[in-house]
Amino acid sequence: MRSNNHDAPEEAAASEPLLSRRAAPHTRTSRALILRLGVAIATVCGVMGVIGLAYRDHSERGGHHGGSGPDGPKEGGGGGAGESPLTAASLEKCAWPLLEPHVSLLDVPRIARDEYLSRQATLASALADAGVDAFIAEPSASTEYYANISSSFDLSERPFLMLLEAQTGAFSYLVPQFEAGRIAGLDMVYDETTNAEVAVAWAEEESPYAVLAGARPDWKKVMVDEHTRYMIAAGLQGAGIEVVPMSETVQSLRAVKTAAEIALLRGINTFTLELVRSVQKCLLVGMTQEAVVTASHSLFSRAGVGAGFWSIVLFGDQAAYPHGGKHGKTLAEGEFALIDIGSLLHGYGSDVTRTILPTGAKVSDELMGIWETVFAAQSAGFERMRINETCSDVDAASRVAVKEAGYGSFYTHRLGHGLGLEMHEHPYLNGANSEKLKLGEVVTNEPGIYVTTEQAKTMGKDIGFGVRLEDPILVTDNGGEPMTGRRARSPYDP
Numbered sequence: 359m360r361s362n363n364h365d366a367p368e369e370a371a372a373s374e375p376l377l378s379r380r381a382a383p384h385t386r387t388s389r390a391l392i393l394r395l396g397v398a399i400a401t402v403c404g405v406m407g408v409i410g411l412a413y414r415d416h417s418e419r420g421g422h423h424g425g426s427g428p429d430g431p432k433e434g435g436g437g438g439a440g441e442s443p444l445t446a447a448s449l450e451k452c453a454w455p456l457l458e459p460h461v462s463l464l465d466v467p468r469i470a471r472d473e474y475l476s477r478q479a480t481l482a483s484a485l486a487d488a489g490v491d492a493f494i495a496e497p498s499a500s501t502e503y504y505a506n507i508s509s510s511f512d513l514s515e516r517p518f519l520m521l522l523e524a525q526t527g528a529f530s531y532l533v534p535q536f537e538a539g540r541i542a543g544l545d546m547v548y549d550e551t552t553n554a555e556v557a558v559a560w561a562e563e564e565s566p567y568a569v570l571a572g573a574r575p576d577w578k579k580v581m582v583d584e585h586t587r588y589m590i591a592a593g594l595q596g597a598g599i600e601v602v603p604m605s606e607t608v609q610s611l612r613a614v615k616t617a618a619e620i621a622l623l624r625g626i627n628t629f630t631l632e633l634v635r636s637v638q639k640c641l642l643v644g645m646t647q648e649a650v651v652t653a654s655h656s657l658f659s660r661a662g663v664g665a666g667f668w669s670i671v672l673f674g675d676q677a678a679y680p681h682g683g684k685h686g687k688t689l690a691e692g693e694f695a696l697i698d699i700g701s702l703l704h705g706y707g708s709d710v711t712r713t714i715l716p717t718g719a720k721v722s723d724e725l726m727g728i729w730e731t732v733f734a735a736q737s738a739g740f741e742r743m744r745i746n747e748t749c750s751d752v753d754a755a756s757r758v759a760v761k762e763a764g765y766g767s768f769y770t771h772r773l774g775h776g777l778g779l780e781m782h783e784h785p786y787l788n789g790a791n792s793e794k795l796k797l798g799e800v801v802t803n804e805p806g807i808y809v810t811t812e813q814a815k816t817m818g819k820d821i822g823f824g825v826r827l828e829d830p831i832l833v834t835d836n837g838g839e840p841m842t843g844r845r846a847r848s849p850y851d852p
């Protein structure tokens with residue numbers, strides 16, 4: 359799970375939790391008006407907008423293993439002698455030596471040129487099977503996937519579209535004429551030898567859609583990527599090109615990961631878990647949620663993967679409030695710390711949640727029982743994360759232990775979601791999705807129990823709590839494989 363906070367500076371992010379927009383990394387707010395054509399296939403998720411103290415870094419991706427030191431802001435303007443052991447700087451200083459030996463987990467190559475070309479060929483043949491003439495996408499996870507056109511490319515009102523023809527597999531793109539030079543300079547990947555006229559340019563006084571229809575007179579019906587804006591679909595239709603939504607088959611092409619993608623997901627997720635483990639060893643009662651956010655950001659940055667960082671850090675009853683998270687909340691005795699955190703490695707995301715305790719700290723037996731119940735729920739989901747299991751059945755399996763413990767209605771969100779170039783992508787593990795899991799998909803397994811203080815009082819308890827455990831899991835033919843390397847063992851051994 360993650361929350362996307364694109365706009366707030368760190369201070370505000372740390373103090374004012376924001377609603378999850380469930381958008382892709384680098385996706386802009388303007389994409390709220392996304393044409394979600396794929397949604398029609400009923401694979402859309404239920405609500406999983408548990409949010410909280412949320413922060414993400416949207417600065418430029420740093421050099422991998424830059425080792426240039428932390429770029430995250432420091433608590434209280436830096437250390438010096440006699441610095442409190444409770445600051446972000448102290449936490450970072452303690453955790454980095456534990457984490458540094460694991461930085462080599464991030465030594466995973468980018469997706470190679472050949473793989474982009476084979477993805478394009480696979481898409482072209484799926485399009486031919488679907489009876490459409492081409493695939494059209496705006497800069498998005500799909501263009502990143504098929505042609506290395508970054509999803510962080512700024513969308514404007516002027517269409518820049520990736521075009522892939524079904525019959526020939528030819529790649530081309532529609533581009534505003536005055537932008538043609540800049541866009542030609544992107545690291546787009548395609549086979550130049552079979553692409554005589556790769557750029558279809560439209561001038562300011564022309565309709566981009568009429569220009570496209572003129573340049574591709576054989577295109578009668580096209581499949582439009584699910585993240586393409588409505589204005590694009592409407593423009594194509596206005597120019598006489600029929601538009602159909604993305605099929606489940608085409609969605610699955612990106613949902614099923616290649617070996618190179620699995621290596622990237624394993625790299626960033628195992629590293630992220632090591633980071634959480636290093637933080638757990640250094641976490642102290644009395645630290646603030648913000649100190650953990652700041653130190654974690656610095657730790658990712660020191661490892662060269664600070665850009666793309668995001669986190670939700672909630673202590674005690676704060677973890678029960680989807681919109682909660684008081685600024686300055688410090689970790690008290692008897693409270694869990696919930697850390698839901700991730701970053702990006704060459705575009706691929708991590709999404710790991712642990713509910714932890716500092717070494718030597720204790721919670722009530724009842725809270726420890728809640729942790730065990732969530733772990734049992736995660737185990738039940740994990741057992742079912744294999745080929746051909748129905749998404750809704752996997753979700754249901756994870757609810758059994760929670761219901762038996764009497765907390766069924768406090769497990770308020772779906773079990774999980776696909777993870778790849780998007781932090782939330784197909785397939786979605788919810789009660790309404792009848793899709794079957796496929797070999798090579800990577801999906802999160804993240805059950806949770808959330809009881810607010812208000813609810814706790816009606817149950818004869820004093821204070822609320824929240825517990826969640828999350829690992830992204832690779833679907834294999836005989837079970838699931840955690841992309842973190844391993845699941846949690848206890849609140850002291852995340």
Ligand SMILES: *[C@@H]1O[C@H](CO)[C@@H](O)[C@H](O)[C@H]1NC(C)=O
Pocket residue numbers: 468469470471506545546547
């Ligand atoms: C994909 O784009 C990135 C960023 O621009 C670039 O570093 C990388 O070399 C590109 N990949 C290929 C295969 O060209």
Ligand SMILES: *[C@@H]1O[C@H](CO)[C@@H](O)[C@H](O)[C@H]1NC(C)=O
Pocket residue numbers: 745746835
């Ligand atoms: C999964 O289902 C497909 C289609 O029903 C079937 O062909 C295949 O053998 C199944 N695979 C496994 C491992 O059960």
